[in-house]
Amino acid sequence: MTDDTTAPEAHPPEPGLVRLMIAQPEFAPLVLLVVMLVVFTSINPAFLSITNIGNALTFTVELGLIALAMTLLMTAGEFDLSVGSLFGFSPVVMWALFNAGLLSLPVAFIVALLIALLIGFVSGMFVTRLGIPSFLVTLGMLLVVRGSALWLTSGFPQRTWDAGQQWLAEVLVGDFYVGSLRVYMSLIWFILLAFAFHYILTRTRFGNWIQATGGNPAAARNRGVPTQRVKVVLFMLSAAMAAFAGIISSIRVSAANPNSGSGYELEVIAMVVIGGTVLTGGRGSIIGTVLGVLILRLMRNGIVLIGVPGLAYNIFIGAIILGMMALHAALERRHNAGT
Amino acid sequence: MADDTPLVEMRRIEKFYGRVHALRDVNLTIHKGEIVGLLGDNGAGKSTLIKVLSGAVPYSSGEIFIKGRKAVLRSTNDAIDSGIETIYQDSALVPQLSIARNLFLGRELCAGPRLLGRLDQTRMNDVARDLLKRVGISKNIPPTTPIGSLSGGERQAVAIARAMYFDSDLIILDEPTNNLGVAETQGVLRFVREVRDLGHSCIFIAHNIHHVFQVVDRMVVMRRGTVVADDLSPKTSTIQDIEDVITGEHITI
Numbered sequence: 001m002t003d004d005t006t007a008p009e010a011h012p013p014e015p016g017l018v019r020l021m022i023a024q025p026e027f028a029p030l031v032l033l034v035v036m037l038v039v040f041t042s043i044n045p046a047f048l049s050i051t052n053i054g055n056a057l058t059f060t061v062e063l064g065l066i067a068l069a070m071t072l073l074m075t076a077g078e079f080d081l082s083v084g085s086l087f088g089f090s091p092v093v094m095w096a097l098f099n100a101g102l103l104s105l106p107v108a109f110i111v112a113l114l115i116a117l118l119i120g121f122v123s124g125m126f127v128t129r130l131g132i133p134s135f136l137v138t139l140g141m142l143l144v145v146r147g148s149a150l151w152l153t154s155g156f157p158q159r160t161w162d163a164g165q166q167w168l169a170e171v172l173v174g175d176f177y178v179g180s181l182r183v184y185m186s187l188i189w190f191i192l193l194a195f196a197f198h199y200i201l202t203r204t205r206f207g208n209w210i211q212a213t214g215g216n217p218a219a220a221r222n223r224g225v226p227t228q229r230v231k232v233v234l235f236m237l238s239a240a241m242a243a244f245a246g247i248i249s250s251i252r253v254s255a256a257n258p259n260s261g262s263g264y265e266l267e268v269i270a271m272v273v274i275g276g277t278v279l280t281g282g283r284g285s286i287i288g289t290v291l292g293v294l295i296l297r298l299m300r301n302g303i304v305l306i307g308v309p310g311l312a313y314n315i316f317i318g319a320i321i322l323g324m325m326a327l328h329a330a331l332e333r334r335h336n337a338g339t
Numbered sequence: 340m341a342d343d344t345p346l347v348e349m350r351r352i353e354k355f356y357g358r359v360h361a362l363r364d365v366n367l368t369i370h371k372g373e374i375v376g377l378l379g380d381n382g383a384g385k386s387t388l389i390k391v392l393s394g395a396v397p398y399s400s401g402e403i404f405i406k407g408r409k410a411v412l413r414s415t416n417d418a419i420d421s422g423i424e425t426i427y428q429d430s431a432l433v434p435q436l437s438i439a440r441n442l443f444l445g446r447e448l449c450a451g452p453r454l455l456g457r458l459d460q461t462r463m464n465d466v467a468r469d470l471l472k473r474v475g476i477s478k479n480i481p482p483t484t485p486i487g488s489l490s491g492g493e494r495q496a497v498a499i500a501r502a503m504y505f506d507s508d509l510i511i512l513d514e515p516t517n518n519l520g521v522a523e524t525q526g527v528l529r530f531v532r533e534v535r536d537l538g539h540s541c542i543f544i545a546h547n548i549h550h551v552f553q554v555v556d557r558m559v560v561m562r563r564g565t566v567v568a569d570d571l572s573p574k575t576s577t578i579q580d581i582e583d584v585i586t587g588e589h590i591t592i
Contacts, residue, residue: 205447211436212444218430221499223445224416282435 014303025276028327029291032274032320036295040302043073043197047305054182055299058252061190062087062245064265067271068190068197069241070169071289073200073234073270075279076227077214078127080235081138083120083242083268085145087261090116090243091250092149095158113243120239121147124232142265149258158256172252186248193238198286210234214281270317271296293319344407346371346508347392347423351498352401354387354564360399361387361563369509373502374531374541376551379561380585385544385592388561389511392542393425394418406508419485424507428514429571431498439467441486442501474500474530491521503534511542516550528554548578560584 019202021027030332040047050170073080097103103111119141126137156335210219213227220227244260250256273279274295275288294318304310347369360386369375390396394412403410407422412418418425421520432441439445442464449461455569467482474496485563486494495515502510512531516524531541531554545551551558551573556579558571574581582588 201535203458203460205449208436208440208447208458209446212433215433215435216430217429220435220444221425222415222430224419225445282433290478 016175023182025285026074028289029275033295056297057187058184060297061186062192065245066242066268067289067293069238070268070272071277071284073238074277074283075214076210076231079132080238081265082141084261084264085142086242087246088258089145089149091247091256092258095256096158106168116239116243117236120236124235128228128231153258160254162255169251172248194290255277270321348404349354350402353399355399369540371591372538373556374535375550376558377542377544383561384564385469424502425511426498432486437483439463439482442467492526495527509540513544
């Protein structure tokens, strides 16, 4: 034991503020977002107009809701490819039940969410109990869920135009004006859930377990952290959020199409990794994901406004992902160099 | 010692992995406040024995007594609750989490409503800062530092400090000096002695017999799944003697 009286209170070397900021995983996406805003606005000032921002934010949140849940799942070291299918499947279930007169809309909504939770539970059990990689499990689930949606509807969209009179529809996607900015309820949901998930990940015991489960599963298990239960819960959460987002989308566009959401899983994962969450787990950031969501949406919106053909969108997204991964890898190497 | 009841007593432990007879009639006694070196060649049964004692694998037959009471170790949590903490080389800490969060991993201090599980970050940091200062390591490292930016020796110290904080009677160290530099190794060895002086017992497993020699009170040697010597003292044996017992070159006892 050292003697306290002889040891002067040593202070840690204070890293510079700039270095501290650069070390944050959210730093790179933030810089990218600012650069995009500047470039797009200088080429076409309409980019920063109230109407454009309002539109961009509306469509953003549906994928963004899934990205929030995916962030937690990926921090725990797993990911879910079935979210796009659930995005299409869950509204189909809800509207089919409602249109057939079997259930009221709110009850059909809850049933659709419960089915999604069950699907997430099954994926989670396959991954944790059978030890099958989440890539394979959720790829299989993607096909099962998409197939179910197509089979249930014979491939035809479900009609949703009765939604107008429903209070549930108002709560999920109703709109109101702040000045001349039209705000949809879905944006409010996104903001509330972003705060809630950020809080869970950084300030709660469950968040600590999520990070430990992804960071060093053996160490977490040795300390009695129920790593398998953590993963199952997160698979359920991501499935439920995909269902929630799909239902919101179906009400907004007045169509529950069994094909909607195809390819969304990859766009969501792109949003999350651009935001600095590591695919292999252990480190994740909701703030980063929100930035990633904005980057992808504004990129899609911006390149059209500045006259780049919309079909070239994927080139930009792919380049951003590659660039961001290179940057994160470089920062990670520097971070680990001292150990 | 007030009484002579051993801290841990393993009696006639047998372990089969399928048809492999991994442990044969193993008897091992650990007393309070002693550091026991566990030695043996690869495949001698050291790690199986440790896994049994830490609740990670079930034993096929035999009995384990902790402080004179028969114990059932079905899981690592059972072992931890019985006061046995095992510090594995690579699976002790989560590199992405801070020192304080690693210290309390799985036993987090919370505030507010139980269901929410809000971490009491201030209290955890205070305890961690105090503990770091008390154990004489990392005096100038804040408790919010991620484990990933600590050196190997500091990580060992944090893991051992955690076992001390939760009042483990027996701390099992699996290759604690592996991959450490000379100064770091000395630091860890010094720390292990301090832990012993505070009344904790240790089982020290290392391939490097020199390290074991510097710190242990007694050495136990295993060969082919069984204990071949359990009372070798570093005071009366030479490293050559021990090596001979490990390899079975000639029998000194």
